Amino acid sequence: AQSVTQPDIHITVSEGASLELRCNYSYGATPYLFWYVQSPGQGLQLLLKYFSGDTLVQGIKGFEAEFKRSQSSFNLRKPSVHWSDAAEYFCAVLGSSNTGKLIFGQGTTLQVKP
C-alpha cells in the first residue's frame, strides 16, 4: 500500500538558518509528490509538486524539493528560514487509483526561533 513517512514530528530552527524537512514515500511506480503548508487557522496551501523531469523542483516562498528515486525521498529545503515560515508541513503522494486521492504524511511542525 502507498504511504508517506515524515520522520520528524517537530523541528526548531533559528531564523536565517537553513531548513530541510524529510519525506519518504512508498510507491512502486514514479510518484506524483506534493508538499503542502498549513498555517494556524488556514487551509493547506501547495508549496510545490513533482510529476516528472527535473528532480529539483522550485516552489513558492523560496522552497525547493529534490526527488531521489534511489532513496524514495522528496525532502523539502529552504536556504534561509523566516519567522513567517513557522507552520505545519505535509508531504503527500497521489494515490494510484488516479481519482485525485492524496495520501499524506504525519506532518512536521516547524518552529522558528528569533
Place this chain on the structure above:
Amino acid sequence: EPEVTQTPSHQVTQMGQEVILRCVPISNHLYFYWYRQILGQKVEFLVSFYNNEISEKSEIFDDQFSVERPDGSNFTLKIRSTKLEDSAMYFCASSIAGGRGDTQYFGPGTRLTVL
C-alpha cells in the same frame, strides 16, 4: 485569487445528531474532495467526487457519510448520526482536473466537535 470556502468554521453537535458541512469550491473546478484530520493525526482522504458521482471513497466513508453537490456551487458532506470519533477538522478541496496530480486547493476547514 479564487479560493475554497467552508462553513461553518466550527460546529458543535451532540452524539447521534446529523451534521452537514458546507463547501463552495472554486467555480471552474470539476473535482471535489473531502479530507479529515483528527487532532494530532495525519490528514486522511475521505472521498472524491466528479460528475455528480463518487469516484473513490475510503474505508472511513461508511454509510453514515454522504456527499452532494445540490446546486452546482455548493459541495456538502453529511454525517447522519455523529459519533465521538467523528470529531476532527474536515477539509474540502477542489481541482480543475482529477488524477495526474492536478493541484488541489483546500478550504480553511470546519472543526467538528461531537459531545
